Amino acid sequence: MGALLLYLGWTLLQVPYITWLSHISHDSYQRSRAVSLREGLTLIGLLISASIPLLLLIGLSTRQMLWSMAIFTILLGGFAVFRLLRHLPAPDTPTTLALGCWKDVWINKPAMRLVSAWFVNGVANGIPAVLFPLYVTSVLGLAAEQRPIFILIYFISACCALPLWLTLSRTIDKIRLWQFAMLLALMAFIPAAWLGPGDTVWFILICIITGAALGADLALPHAIQAEVTDWDRFRFKRRQTSLLFALWNAATKLALAFAALIALGLLELSGFTAELAAPVFALGMIYALIPGVLKAIAVALLWGFPLRSWHHQAIIRRLDQREKRRPLDETSTAAVHDHPHDSHRV
Numbered sequence: 001m002g003a004l005l006l007y008l009g010w011t012l013l014q015v016p017y018i019t020w021l022s023h024i025s026h027d028s029y030q031r032s033r034a035v036s037l038r039e040g041l042t043l044i045g046l047l048i049s050a051s052i053p054l055l056l057l058i059g060l061s062t063r064q065m066l067w068s069m070a071i072f073t074i075l076l077g078g079f080a081v082f083r084l085l086r087h088l089p090a091p092d093t094p095t096t097l098a099l100g101c102w103k104d105v106w107i108n109k110p111a112m113r114l115v116s117a118w119f120v121n122g123v124a125n126g127i128p129a130v131l132f133p134l135y136v137t138s139v140l141g142l143a144a145e146q147r148p149i150f151i152l153i154y155f156i157s158a159c160c161a162l163p164l165w166l167t168l169s170r171t172i173d174k175i176r177l178w179q180f181a182m183l184l185a186l187m188a189f190i191p192a193a194w195l196g197p198g199d200t201v202w203f204i205l206i207c208i209i210t211g212a213a214l215g216a217d218l219a220l221p222h223a224i225q226a227e228v229t230d231w232d233r234f235r236f237k238r239r240q241t242s243l244l245f246a247l248w249n250a251a252t253k254l255a256l257a258f259a260a261l262i263a264l265g266l267l268e269l270s271g272f273t274a275e276l277a278a279p280v281f282a283l284g285m286i287y288a289l290i291p292g293v294l295k296a297i298a299v300a301l302l303w304g305f306p307l308r309s310w311h312h313q314a315i316i317r318r319l320d321q322r323e324k325r326r327p328l329d330e331t332s333t334a335a336v337h338d339h340p341h342d343s344h345r346v
Helices: 002-019 028-057 062-087 109-139 144-168 174-194 200-219 221-236 241-269 279-300 309-338 340-345
Strands: none
Touching: 002 241, 028 062, 028 144, 028 200, 028 221, 028 309, 109 174, 109 200, 109 221, 109 241, 109 279, 144 174, 144 200, 174 200, 174 221, 174 241, 174 279, 200 221, 221 241, 241 279
16 A cells, blocks of 8 residues: 555656756756756666665664665655755746647647657666566576676666766757667667676676666656647647646656566567576577667657757747737737727727
């Protein structure tokens, strides 16, 4: 019951939290900067939470360790939420725009293409995450205690690469940059299908390169999604930013579910057992080749994407002009209502 409330509460919190990005700034680079900082701190939080079980090594019981984690999370999280609500301005949403609905979201073609690419890329990232424990022990022949080393290398590489992707996004279109990152991950990860015992150094290199590519997955797509919400507001004159980000969040969770279904389902069909060589080879194929194919599909979905950085700059200028004209239009309308005879003479 506690886990149910925890995950439900996080979902209710996460949608408005990620939606806030589109209201922080209209500048695409500043949005990318905010996302990079947010996701970088998220990774650091994951690494800290993963290290908390080390408290067991200093003599704490499992119950004491869980209480320590809960107290640490509540105190630090409460302070962070307090600063967020106190110092970050509330979103300024135009009330003159019509509210959107779910059926309107489907006609936003850039949003649907972007969410589709995000979903496919999420499945590609999720499959190796599901099979990673089996891959390390059955394919590389390493002990289970060595798994955290590769995870640590992977996430540290992602954190270190975030500033690089942010800097590149200033001069290179974010769609092109994200496509390049996915192709980089594809080319680096496919050789993992043919690794075996004794190839630990090669797998560390793969973790470093794919971890760096993960940095682009964290920094770029969210900023692109915020640009798509601006286009939606300009094109359809609707307020449905929250709906678009809710769809984005749902695609993230569905991708993880489908990744587990595909990975474990194919592993079951392959007849995998740790004792037979052929199924172990099948494990390597499922672990590395299928994500590569999915990455290629995600890159293809973004090919010829209609909304680019220079388009977004023009859209923001148009939206600003529209917002400046609106008070004048409202004043003129009020004047007509107050002096109808003068309007007829004109």
